[in-house]
Amino acid sequence: MTPAPQPLAPGATIGILGGGQLGRMLALAAVPLGFHIHIYAPEAESPAGEVAARITRGAYDDAAALTAFAAEVDAVTYEFENVPAACAALLAGLRQVRPGVKALDVAQDRVTEKSAMRAMGLGTAPFAKADDAGEARAAFESLGGGAAIVKTRRMGYDGKGQARVASADDAAAAVARFAAPCILEGLVSxxxxxxxxxxxxxxxxxxxxxxxxxxxxxxxxxxxxxxxxxxxxxxxxxxxxxxxxxxxxxxxxxxxxxxxxxxxxxxxxxxxxxxxxxxxxxxxxxxxxxxxxxxxxxxxxxxxxxxxxxxxxxxxxxxxxxxxxxxxxxxxxxxxxxxxxxxxxxxxxxxxxxxxxxxxxxxx
Ligand SMILES: Nc1ncnc2c1ncn2[C@@H]1O[C@H](COP(=O)(O)OP(=O)(O)O)[C@@H](O)[C@H]1O
Ligand SMILES: [Mg+2]
Incomplete structure (x- = not known):
């Protein structure tokens, strides 16, 4: 029988990928439980770094810096969902990473995400993949030709990388403008x-x-x-x-x-x-x-x-x-x-x- 995983004891160090306000508030919540926080972020100064015990300044594709970071922490989490897959995989080989690689994979791509929700039996807006202008036209027609939204599949946040469209031409133009694989979603009223x-x-x-x-x-x-x-x-x-x-x-x-x-x-x-x-x-x-x-x-x-x-x-x-x-x-x-x-x-x-x-x- 494999033993139940042991909880981290106070005094342990939790590593957080990302230096934004969510990392800051995670750090501020971890300290009263006796944990030390080590922030890994590319910026020299960050909202989270300001309140953390330790900071590593590094890029998310810097394998050497990530490996050194892993050696200094007891567990890893992250405060943003666009952690590159290779970064998450590298860290997961060295330390417990929670919530983990599977959740990142699903959440990073809007087509994968909506497909996963459907596979779980959950409802979503009608959608179709629109990786280029041609696909965007077909997608617009396949959704019935009503008002729709084009969104980049990856890296969008706070409404960035989104355009409302009312025709197949609009949809094709939006995908061409974003110059990235997109999803087309029916506009939910x-x-x-x-x-x-x-x-x-x-x-x-x-x-x-x-x-x-x-x-x-x-x-x-x-x-x-x-x-x-x-x-x-x-x-x-x-x-x-x-x-x-x-x-x-x-x-x-x-x-x-x-x-x-x-x-x-x-x-x-x-x-x-x-x-x-x-x-x-x-x-x-x-x-x-x-x-x-x-x-x-x-x-x-x-x-x-x-x-x-x-x-x-x-x-x-x-x-x-x-x-x-x-x-x-x-x-x-x-x-x-x-x-x-x-x-x-x-x-x-x-x-x-x-x-x-x-x-x-x-x-x-
Ligand atoms: N299919 C849709 N139908 C209607 N409104 C939408 C739809 N998709 C997005 N929106 C509106 O745009 C906002 C931002 O879109 P969202 O997909 O949550 O992207 P972000 O990653 O930028 O938060 C939503 O909270 C909602 O108000
Ligand atoms: Mg949102």
């Missing part, structure tokens, strides 16, 4: 967008936070609100979908599952993020465990905590110049401000977020 942030532990136990209701501005998440205004059976279905995905991928860690609630009341999976997720930031102040601590617990092989919510919450992202409102927000009695330590407030850049808490009655 959704009633609302929700997400479930859920964790699975090494024992297979799943703890899902309540669904949040999300609104976007200029392709970037603007607000996440809990509780979402959902019928109980829709919330239960959202949890069931998240659980199905976590189990199918034999996943360990936190995942974000973005969903559309369509006008018939059905939930469609938009995309998954094999990491902590912006729409789960509300858990930092409204729950007994944040998504960040929950992820560290899973990575370390610790038991998960119940994902119980104690307050209603509205999370607002502070994008670009929004952060200039910091002084007013700091003076709001029910606002919890989280800033990422980025020097320059460029347009579209995530500078921080604020969680506004309300009594759990739902009354404002």
């Amino acid at each position: 959704f009633e609302r967008e929700i997400s479930v942030v859920a964790a699975r532990g090494i024992d297979g136990r799943i703890e899902a936070f309540e669904p949040a209701e999300n609104t976007h501005k200029d392709g970037i998440l603007h607000r996440s609100v809990v509780p979402a205004q959902l019928k109980p059976q829709v919330a239960a279905e959202a949890w069931r979908i998240a659980g199905t995905i976590l189990e199918a991928l034999d996943y360990v860690g936190v995942m974000g599952v973005e969903l559309f609630l369509d006008r018939d009341g059905a939930l469609l999976v938009n995309e998954i993020a094999p990491r902590v997720h912006n729409s789960g930031h509300w858990t930092m102040d409204a729950c007994a465990v944040s998504q960040f601590e929950q992820h560290i617990r899973a990575v370390a092989g610790w038991p998960l905590k119940p994902a119980v919510r104690f307050a209603d919450c509205e999370m607002e992202n502070l994008i670009g110049d929004d952060v200039l409102r910091w002084a007013g927000i700091a003076a709001e009695p029910n606002a919890c401000l989280h800033l990422y330590g980025k020097a320059e407030a460029r347009p579209g850049r995530k500078m921080g977020h604020v969680n506004r808490l309300f009594p759990p009655s739902g009354r404002r």
Whole structure:
């Protein structure tokens, strides 16, 4: 019999690939549990590096630097999903990497991702692969010729690498402009967008936070609100979908599952993020465990905590110049401000977020 994997003891070092705000908040959650954080990122200065015990500055294809990093850590996780496959494979040969190579593989390519969701019996927007202009035309016709979205298959985020199209010519032109393999998706006329942030532990136990209701501005998440205004059976279905995905991928860690609630009341999976997720930031102040601590617990092989919510919450992202409102927000009695330590407030850049808490009655 193989012995059960031992949990990481306090004093161990967790390595994180990526130096952004998600890495920063993971590090800030790991320290109270007694872990040391070692950030691996290409940048000299980063939001995560600022709060980590150790930093390795290296490229994600630098095998020597990755090998040296692995030697200095007890486990590895990541804060972004575009970790190159070769990097993940190299590290996985040396250390435990959670959530792992399989989840990265599925989440990195929108065609693979949507096909995997369908294979799990889950609904998605209608889609077809559009790797070149010719395929884009055929894809547009195959979806019935209605409004659609072209997205690059890989590397898109915050609405980047996306174009709405209304004709086969538009679709072909968009794919030509992106000059990259694309997916064409039918435009879902959704009633609302929700997400479930859920964790699975090494024992297979799943703890899902309540669904949040999300609104976007200029392709970037603007607000996440809990509780979402959902019928109980829709919330239960959202949890069931998240659980199905976590189990199918034999996943360990936190995942974000973005969903559309369509006008018939059905939930469609938009995309998954094999990491902590912006729409789960509300858990930092409204729950007994944040998504960040929950992820560290899973990575370390610790038991998960119940994902119980104690307050209603509205999370607002502070994008670009929004952060200039910091002084007013700091003076709001029910606002919890989280800033990422980025020097320059460029347009579209995530500078921080604020969680506004309300009594759990739902009354404002
Ligand atoms: N098929 C679709 N139908 C309707 N809206 C969509 C569709 N795909 C994306 N969107 C809108 O664009 C946003 C960003 O798209 P998404 O696929 O989540 O990419 P990103 O990786 O940039 O978050 C979604 O949250 C949603 O508001
Ligand atoms: Mg998205």
